[in-house]
Amino acid sequence: MKKKNIINLIRYHVEGNDVAFRNEAYEIAHDFNESGDSELAEYILAQLSSANTFVPQINENDLSFFKKETYEEEPLPLPEAIKDDIIGIINAIGHNVGINKFLFQGAPGTGKTVSAKQIAKILNRELYIVDFNSVIDSKLGQTAKNIAALFEQMNSISHPDKAVFLFDEIDSIAMDRTNSNDLREMGRATSAVLKGFDSLNxxxxxxxxxxxxxxxxxxxxxxxxxxxxxxxxxxDDLIEIAEILLDYYLEKFSFAGRNIRLFKKILDLIKIIPYPGELKNYIKISLAFSKTVDEFDYLKRIYKDAMDGKNVSLQEMKEQGFTVREIEILTGISKSQVSREIG
Incomplete structure (x- = not known):
């Protein structure tokens, strides 16, 4: 702890600036923890968390660093393992025992953001997404100040039990400080995030x-x-999810025919099946651009993409496991002609 910390504490106390006082105290606790005195750091944090300090209440219109998000209406097919974890999160929140901070990690399109939206919907809570464009600032030290203000807004919301806050792609402000090009600025930002987490309602x-x-x-x-x-x-998960998504979108395109068996055969030819986020767009676009006079035009498009756009002979299609009828659907060539050519 430095002299400036003591001076700031006294000044903030005299000014009645509770927010600044608490932030300064958190910084002192952080310094003690870094220097090896974790017990004193924990004592300070415990005192702060139980302190009867006034925090002004704000409504959703005052959440300047957040955007209110609508619920996700589209299906959210997930593997059983992830689905069980999501159910666990919902149950944990319902028990009100302070389990309230969750990190979803994974490749783009794996359902992280959509899952957060569904959790908010199931819990009947409003969903607010951090607008990082308003948080990150080019001025030295301003980003850290914005992060501190962001957490103050979260803690001061009038009905915290009716909100879910989503930090989508939090790595924007919390990357590994040892790998940053600007260690000091990233250090300030990440330290501000750490303080915010430690003081979160x-x-x-x-x-x-x-x-x-x-x-x-x-x-x-x-x-x-x-x-x-x-x-x-x-x-297998991805093929099953693709089938669920296709069923959902077929309801919206009345001209399109349903042939799940053929659809799954085509998917099985794709070396790397994309994650749900990309699958959703892939299926939706294939249907949207299909010819309305051809009920299976979307399957032709998906097959062509699976073959990287190259022309495939009828014999090769037979070797891929397609029946005469399926080849007719994918090529537009009559069954009789297909039968003659493939023998």
Whole structure:
């Protein structure tokens, strides 16, 4: 602890600036922890968390660093392992025991953001997403100040038990400080995030996502109650999810025919089946661009993409396991002609 910390504490107390006083105290606790005196650091944090200090209440219109998000209406097919974890999170929040900080990590398109939206919907809570464009500032030290203000807004919301805050791609402000090009500025930002986590109201649910987990700041990882790995899709999972998505979108395109058996055969030819986020767009676009006079035009498009656009002979299609009728659907060549050519 430095002299300036004592001076600041006294000044903030005299001014009645409770927010600044608490932030200064958190910084002192952080310094003690870094110097090896973890017991004193924990004592300070405990006193702060139980202190009867006034925090002005704000409504959703005052959340200047957040954008209110609508619920996700589209299906959220997930593998059983991830689905069980999501159910566990919902149950944990319902018990009101202070388990309220969750990190979703995984590749883009694995369902992290959509899962957060569904959790908010199931809990009947409003969902607020951090607008990092308003948080990150080019002025030296301003980003850290914005982060501190952001957490103050979260803690001061009038109904914290009715909100879920989503830090989508939190790595924007919490990358590993040892790998940053600007260590001091990144250090300030990450330290501000750490302080914010340590002072977070237990009634507030915070969900963060990242697809750069290996570069994530390790100190911040420890602040989360649990980390959910979204990179747990098997090939069978992805094929099953694709079928669910196709069923959903076929309801919206009345001209399109349903042939799940053929659809799954085509998918099986794809070496690397994309994650749900990309699958969703892939299926939706294939249907949207299809010819309305051809009920299976979307399957032709998907097959062509699976073959990287190259022309495939009828014999090769037979070797891929397609029946005469399926070849007719994918090529437009009559069954009789297909039968003659493939023997």
């Amino acid at each position: 237990e009634d507030v649910v915070l969900i963060a996502t990242t697809n750069l987990f290996s570069s994530f700041d390790k100190a911040l990882i420890r602040r989360f109650d649990t980390v959910i790995d979204f990179d747990r899709y098997t090939r």
